[in-house]
Amino acid sequence: MAGTARPIRLPWPRSFFPKHTCSLSIGDFILPRIRVVIPTLLAIGIAGAACGQAMKNDSSPARVEVPKVEREGVWQSTPGGTQVPLWPANVPLAKPDSGDRPETTGNGSPLVGGRKWHWATYVTRPTMTVYRPKGRNTGVTMLVLPGGGFYAVAMDLEGTEVCDWVTRQGMTCVVLKYRTPQVWPKENGEQQRPKVLLGLEDAQRAIGLLRQRASTYGIDPRKIGVIGFSAGAYLVANMSNTEERTYPLTDAADRQSPRPDFAIVAYTARMLDNSKGKNSLELKPWVKISAKAPPTLIIHAMNDSVDDIRQPMAYALALNDAGVPVDMRVYAKGGHAFGMRPTADPITTQWPGQVEQWLLNIGML
Structure with missing residues (x-):
């Protein structure tokens, strides 16, 4: 049930944030030594996840702002989507x-692209929303994992709008x-x-459900891939x-394989071990690489001020060393969290075509 709109306010003035570039990173952001309540953390997280968009070349104002309004209520899918619970109601979830x-x-x-973007948070009962192909059916499935700094899920910018193209x-x-x-x-x-x-856990569960229900959804269980943005990447x-x-x-x-058949990572985060120095391309200790990882496409902008280019470079090199087929598409400009909304930066209009060609190259389309 929808509730009263609640503006979220940070305890710092707007001048705390840079005007033209953002150095705010969820991965490296250090909070003051005070007790910070969840709504404040949420505001910081979402602002950080999107701050790379506040660039001079974007059509949006050249400043970083926090989310404007939040309302109690479960996110509803856009027309054409079928929202499905991931877990049985009687299964206790963390x-x-x-x-x-x-x-x-x-x-x-x-x-972003002159428009607001919408998110969901405080999600305790996760879902997957299925959109069927328009026209011909190739049998290929793309599971989309939006970003949001692990504080929220950018449901339209890096979710439903991606599905419109897919x-x-x-x-x-x-x-x-x-x-x-x-x-x-x-x-x-x-x-x-x-x-x-x-x-x-939720992503692995979704892959299992899709493979189990392949005949229901009219999909090929051997052609289920994933695309993720920022935290989703x-x-x-x-x-x-x-x-x-x-x-x-x-x-x-859950007896189905949880590994995707192909993977696309867009402006990925939390991969690089920053303690090793500025010139290091060493991954964090908990980032494990498997020779069985699927073919991977990496998309990134050189001027991403939230997750710099060393993040995907380190991951790409590690995959390559393990013998995993990996491609990179790197553009000079684009910032962070651009989704599929056109701006003055070529990456925002060209990366979908790069994905389509790559899927053809690896035999998925």
């Missing part, structure tokens, strides 16, 4: 770091609304991966390099 707050939706800023290419598209927020702990000043990565990397399911067996769907 809760995100949201206390007892109900699921909440809202709109965020800065503007379904026009004859593919089934599935948007994952995974459990958030999940705060990453710090130890000795270094950010640590949570012991249980809730979004990874980090989840994609984990899915690609994890052969074992990360949660106890629930039902027959």
Whole structure:
């Protein structure tokens, strides 16, 4: 049920944020030594996840803003989508770091392509929303993992809008609304991966359900891939390099392989071990690489001020060293969190075509 709109305000003035460039990074952001409540963390997380869009060449104002409004209520799919629960109602799930707050939706800023973007958070019952292909059906499925800094899920910018393009290419598209927020702990000043990565559990569950229900959805169970953005890209990397399911067996769907058949990572995060120095391309200790990872396409902008170019470079080199086919498409400009909305930067209009050609190259289309 929709509730009263609640503006989210940070305890710092707007001047705290840079005007033309952003150095705010969820991975490296150090909070003051005060107790910060979840709504404040959420505001910081979403602002950081989108701050790379506040660039001079973007059509949005050259500043970083926090989300404008949040409303209690479960996110609803756009027309044509069928929202499906990931887990049986009687299965107890680990809760995100949201206390007892109900699921909440809202709109965020800065503007991307001149428009607001919308997110969901305090997600305790994750879902996948299935969009059938428009016209011909290639049998290929794309599971979409939006970003949001693990504080929220950017449902339209990096979710349903991606599906609008995917379904026009004859593919089934599935948007994952995974459990958030999940705060990453710090130890000795270094950010640590949570012991249980809730979004990874939800993503693996979605892959299993899609393979089990392949005949229902009219898809090829051997052609199910994933695309992730920012935090979602980090989840994609984990899915690609994890052969074992990360949660106890629930039902027959969990007997299916949780590994995708192809992977696309866009402006990926949380891969690089920053403690090794500025010129290092060493991955964080918990980032494991498997020779069985699927063919991977990496998309990134050189001027991404949230997750710099060394993040995908380190991942690409590690995959290559393991013998995994990996391609990179790097553009000079584009910033962070551009999704599929056209701006003055070529990456925003060209990367979908690069994905289509790559899928042809690896024999998926």
